[in-house]
Amino acid sequence: MEHLVILESVTKRFGEVWAVRDLSIRIKSGVTYGLLGPNGSGKSTTMKMILGMLRPDSGRILVNGLDVSENPVEARRIIGYVPESPSLYEYLTGIEYLDFVGEAYGVPPRERKERIEEFLRAFELKGREGEMINGYSRGMKQKLALIAALMHRPKILILDEPLSGLDPRSARIVKDLLNKLKEEGVAVILSTHILEIADALCDEMAIMYEGRKLAEGRPKELREMAGMPGSTLEEVFLKLTGTEDLKEIIEALVR
Ligand SMILES: Nc1ncnc2c1ncn2[C@@H]1O[C@H](COP(=O)(O)OP(=O)(O)OP(=O)(O)O)[C@@H](O)[C@H]1O
Ligand SMILES: [Mg+2]
Structure with a gap:
């Protein structure tokens, strides 16, 4: 099985809100994949759908080749999940x-x-x-x-905002762990709204905005795609989202 996680045109609405829109993603074994986007851009909803905790309104999700909505138990067996605020x-x-x-x-x-x-x-x-x-x-x-x-x-590890609340030393331990898991072939999906975290941890990432995937690629490719090789990811993000309103917020976040 080449791809451990496949999303095909997945959409999820909550009433009037389109939490996730027509999202397609493919993630291979040994890849750390980042969902990068501001608050409310659909990152957690995407993760919950991969876990089978939420059902897409349309589209399809395959985990290790199995449709999650038809095989939720089998899917969960090979996934590890750390939610935004774990309840222990x-x-x-x-x-x-x-x-x-x-x-x-x-x-x-x-x-x-x-x-x-x-x-x-x-x-x-x-x-x-x-x-x-x-x-x-x-x-x-x-x-x-x-x-x-x-x-x-697990073959797939889903981490919702994995470094929030961790001090630099603990963040370092988590980063090292992710590298070790990568070597073991684990596919890691993580969310963050902090560009530097995505840049440091991810092999590939999707830039999410209002439920849509605006762009996807290696951090380096995204910079080039925006025609700004060498530019910072926040500049790429601002260009792709086409909004300057976010600028201040993003600057505050990455400070
Ligand atoms: N259970 C729910 N009921 C109603 N609306 C929801 C529900 N879950 C999510 N939403 C809405 O869907 C959109 C996407 O939410 P989601 O939690 O996926 O965003 P996020 O990218 O994880 O944001 P954050 O960075 O704040 O964690 C938001 O507008 C949110 O209000
Ligand atoms: Mg979230």
């Missing part, structure tokens, strides 16, 4: 939570234990795993949610 079981300890998630995914006990240990160490949570989650900081919860999403060795 606050009254479990970190280790209880990870063990619970691993068990739910059918990871055998020994492997579960090994993976949990390995990740706790990698994410510098070792020593805190016996504490209740409600006492974790935002960044610690974020990291715990990411470990939980990786417990079953």
